[in-house]
Amino acid sequence: MSDCDGTSSLSSILSSSSSLIPTIPCGTCAIADLINGETLSAPNGLDIEGMLYFPPSASGILEVAHIIVQGVLKIDPPTPLDDAQGRTNGQVKILLNGPDSDVYMTPHNHNAAACSMSGGSCNVGKRPIVVAGGRLDIQGVRDIATDGGGSESCPAWVPLRSVVSSSSETLLSIGSTAASCWDSTNGGDLLLTNAAYRGGWSDQKVLSVVSSNTNGLSGLVTVDGDTLGDPPTEENEPTMPAEIASLSRPVVFESVRDGPSDGSFTDLHGGHLIIFHTPNLAQRLEGVEIRNFGQQGKLGRYPIHFHKCGRVGGSVVKNNVIRDSLQRCIVVHRSNRVLVENNVAYNTFGHCFITEDGVETDNIFKENLGAKTKKQRLGIGTSDNRPATFWVTNTRNYFVGNVAAGSQSSGFWFQGAGSMPLYQFERNIAHNNNKFGIALYPNGYIPEKKAYFDDCKMYNNNDGGIKMKRTRNIRIRNNFFADNTVSIEYFSNPKYDSVADSTFYAVAPRHAATSCVNGARGIEFSLDRSHRQIQVTNSTFHGFGNVPKGCAGPGVALKLTDIEGKADDEYGMPLLSEVTFDSPGNSFGIKSRDFVGRTIFLEDEDGGMNPTTSGGPGFYVHNEVHNMAFLDGLCSATSGIGSKELQYCQNVCMRRVYIDTGCCSSTSKSATLEIDAKLVLTSRTDETKTFTYDKRTIVKTNTRGFVKQNNQRFDIALPADEYNFTLVDPKTNERVSSEAIIKFDRAPSCVGYITKDSFQQLL
Numbered sequence: 001m002s003d004c005d006g007t008s009s010l011s012s013i014l015s016s017s018s019s020l021i022p023t024i025p026c027g028t029c030a031i032a033d034l035i036n037g038e039t040l041s042a043p044n045g046l047d048i049e050g051m052l053y054f055p056p057s058a059s060g061i062l063e064v065a066h067i068i069v070q071g072v073l074k075i076d077p078p079t080p081l082d083d084a085q086g087r088t089n090g091q092v093k094i095l096l097n098g099p100d101s102d103v104y105m106t107p108h109n110h111n112a113a114a115c116s117m118s119g120g121s122c123n124v125g126k127r128p129i130v131v132a133g134g135r136l137d138i139q140g141v142r143d144i145a146t147d148g149g150g151s152e153s154c155p156a157w158v159p160l161r162s163v164v165s166s167s168s169e170t171l172l173s174i175g176s177t178a179a180s181c182w183d184s185t186n187g188g189d190l191l192l193t194n195a196a197y198r199g200g201w202s203d204q205k206v207l208s209v210v211s212s213n214t215n216g217l218s219g220l221v222t223v224d225g226d227t228l229g230d231p232p233t234e235e236n237e238p239t240m241p242a243e244i245a246s247l248s249r250p251v252v253f254e255s256v257r258d259g260p261s262d263g264s265f266t267d268l269h270g271g272h273l274i275i276f277h278t279p280n281l282a283q284r285l286e287g288v289e290i291r292n293f294g295q296q297g298k299l300g301r302y303p304i305h306f307h308k309c310g311r312v313g314g315s316v317v318k319n320n321v322i323r324d325s326l327q328r329c330i331v332v333h334r335s336n337r338v339l340v341e342n343n344v345a346y347n348t349f350g351h352c353f354i355t356e357d358g359v360e361t362d363n364i365f366k367e368n369l370g371a372k373t374k375k376q377r378l379g380i381g382t383s384d385n386r387p388a389t390f391w392v393t394n395t396r397n398y399f400v401g402n403v404a405a406g407s408q409s410s411g412f413w414f415q416g417a418g419s420m421p422l423y424q425f426e427r428n429i430a431h432n433n434n435k436f437g438i439a440l441y442p443n444g445y446i447p448e449k450k451a452y453f454d455d456c457k458m459y460n461n462n463d464g465g466i467k468m469k470r471t472r473n474i475r476i477r478n479n480f481f482a483d484n485t486v487s488i489e490y491f492s493n494p495k496y497d498s499v500a501d502s503t504f505y506a507v508a509p510r511h512a513a514t515s516c517v518n519g520a521r522g523i524e525f526s527l528d529r530s531h532r533q534i535q536v537t538n539s540t541f542h543g544f545g546n547v548p549k550g551c552a553g554p555g556v557a558l559k560l561t562d563i564e565g566k567a568d569d570e571y572g573m574p575l576l577s578e579v580t581f582d583s584p585g586n587s588f589g590i591k592s593r594d595f596v597g598r599t600i601f602l603e604d605e606d607g608g609m610n611p612t613t614s615g616g617p618g619f620y621v622h623n624e625v626h627n628m629a630f631l632d633g634l635c636s637a638t639s640g641i642g643s644k645e646l647q648y649c650q651n652v653c654m655r656r657v658y659i660d661t662g663c664c665s666s667t668s669k670s671a672t673l674e675i676d677a678k679l680v681l682t683s684r685t686d687e688t689k690t691f692t693y694d695k696r697t698i699v700k701t702n703t704r705g706f707v708k709q710n711n712q713r714f715d716i717a718l719p720a721d722e723y724n725f726t727l728v729d730p731k732t733n734e735r736v737s738s739e740a741i742i743k744f745d746r747a748p749s750c751v752g753y754i755t756k757d758s759f760q761q762l763l
Contacts, residue, residue: 195243275309341368
């Protein structure tokens with residue numbers, strides 16, 4: 001109030017204004033004199049050039065067509081009322097009830113550039129709260145006192161600790177801090193996320209609070225009904241508990257709805273809040289419940305929107321609830337250094353927490369929760385019909401401790417991030433999303449330097465945990481995966497990515513003995529070149545071989561599949577080091593029909609993947625005749641998934657060799673390549689072991705339609721031995737005199753593998 005030359009009541013300004021739109025003039029502080037739930041109306045809108053102040057004693061509704069803030073809108077935490085119901089939710093409400101027509105703002109002289117450098121007015125849409133050159137100073141929820149005499153902010157959500165149900169009531173243990181905070185919002189709503197089973201992206205529950213008890217550390221809140229089922233909690237599933245969030249606040253911004261419809265979705269326009277061309281001013285928006293905001297199909301009309309503000313360091317968007325948004329949630333657009341922390345968004349359309357244009361930097365998204373993120377019905381020229389709860393278009397920002405708890409598409413989507421560095425991506429959780437927890441797809445993410453995804457959790461995602469295509473330098477460290485259809489899908493990457501110190505569960509740990517695995521995969525990979533292939537170290541795979549009674553079959557920890565037909569013809573297999581499997585027989589599988597005629601084998605360095613009881617090191621080998629030709633008696637069929645497609649060759653040391661004849665290749669798609677030779681290979685130590693190899697023609701077509709055909713070499717995997725080989729004419733079987741060039745793939749970790757000295761060509 002020190003900025004004010006004088007004070008006045010809001011009611012007197014509204015009643016005495018001679019202008020069409022009432023104005024709080026510069027230097028004047030208007031006190032929102034709302035008491036006992038009364039209503040003040042500004043049917044033509046309100047222009048704040050001075051200050052509008054809602055004191056703690058305020059209680060009531062301001063009905064207003066729109067608000068333009070060129071001064072200060074200040075709201076202090078309402079003092080809890082002691083009425084018969086003990087309710088304080090919505091104690092202060094701003095209800096936007098303007099018509100279905102756009103508002104044009106003419107800036108104050110001190111703010112003339114808010115619309116354009118040349119001045120003039122600008123269209124700010126219908127039913128806006130627009131901050132143009134002004135400032136928000138809003139704290140809707142008061143901090144709570146701590147035992148040490150200090151204070152702390154109220155959490156917007158917490159992990160669910162435990163559930164105690166009876167025939168008459170259900171008690172949720174949420175911790176004393178949350179119970180103390182949410183006690184002041186008795187009668188409000190709580191959101192319980194779905195974390196009980198795979199999928200179910202829209203299966204959250206909204207519960208009504210009956211009472212709360214802050215005694216002790218557990219902090220109990222009583223909710224109505226007894227239909228919670230058996231949600232995971234910190235008590236029964238400590239790694240993947242459901243979240244419980246408060247959906248109610250003492251301060252509410254709400255809007256009427258109108259506008260277009262799409263099928264069963266009607267009235268898709270509400271209000272919107274935009275901070276508009278206002279650089280170098282710190283905004284504070286805390287503890288507000290925002291309902292029915294956003295205008296679907298209209299670009300720039302969102303519940304909370306920093307629009308082309310440049311540097312706004314010190315700005316805080318915290319502990320808000322965005323509920324029933326009609327388009328997006330919190331949008332940072334060409335604005336930098338905003339803190340977006342501890343917010344909850346539920347039942348929203350389109351991307352939710354986003355950086356919009358991909359040029360926004362140094363923003364912090366911390367400990368936000370989004371659930372039930374729905375496909376946008378009316379487009380704005382972007383990908384909101386494939387919504388991500390967190391849409392990451394610029395990685396020069398910080399993403400810490402966020403939760404994507406149910407999107408119709410993906411939880412986190414890196415779209416258009418290109419080669420930018422990743423400032424921080426740590427302790428994020430994605431669960432129960434319809435597609436992937438994290439999508440690095442379809443355009444990928446290729447940072448020049450290592451990008452670390454640390455201490456994250458992906459579980460219960462319908463399609464998978466992380467989808468990685470066209471990526472490089474991604475380092476996944478200390479991540480947790482459980483009950484995803486596939487935990488990591490990996491293909492068509494220009495350089496290798498790695499997984500370290502991570503844990504993979506086929507199903508949720510508490511259901512390992514009863515839940516069906518039904519083909520779940522840990523890491524599903526395609527054939528990439530050796531320098532592009534995924535690397536896995538010091539990680540564990542659990543439960544992929546479990547087949548409880550009544551279930552169809554097991555899963556597989558590592559599975560080779562030709563994903564999207566992108567398998568490379570020059571390829572290596574994943575590098576595995578200190579990787580453990582509790583079901584060795586289900587450690588590796590292959591979709592055999594994708595790789596007919598290919599040379600497929602995978603080294604098991606320490607025997608941890610050995611499906612036999614003896615447990616020695618060896619190799620998995622694709623069970624085709626050209627791969628098994630020199631392995632007679634050295635291998636055995638596997639008992640797990642892919643038992644017909646794979647053999648395990650214990651205590652065998654294999655290496656890949658390429659024998660290149662120099663012919664033939666072509667850049668014509670219509671050309672038929674000549675097959676210049678067959679290869680006859682014979683063991684020098686046992687001449688009864690011999691095999692004739694045919695060439696395989698490789699055809700590649702790039703995105704520009706350029707075609708290259710090549711059948712210059714034989715691609716063979718062989719155990720340690722000494723070999724003679726000859727090239728013969730494919731028609732006459734007569735020996736060909738041309739000399740071949742021998743090359744090798746990288747050396748295996750076993751000893752005694754073949755080298756150039758192992759071969760002699762008979763000319």
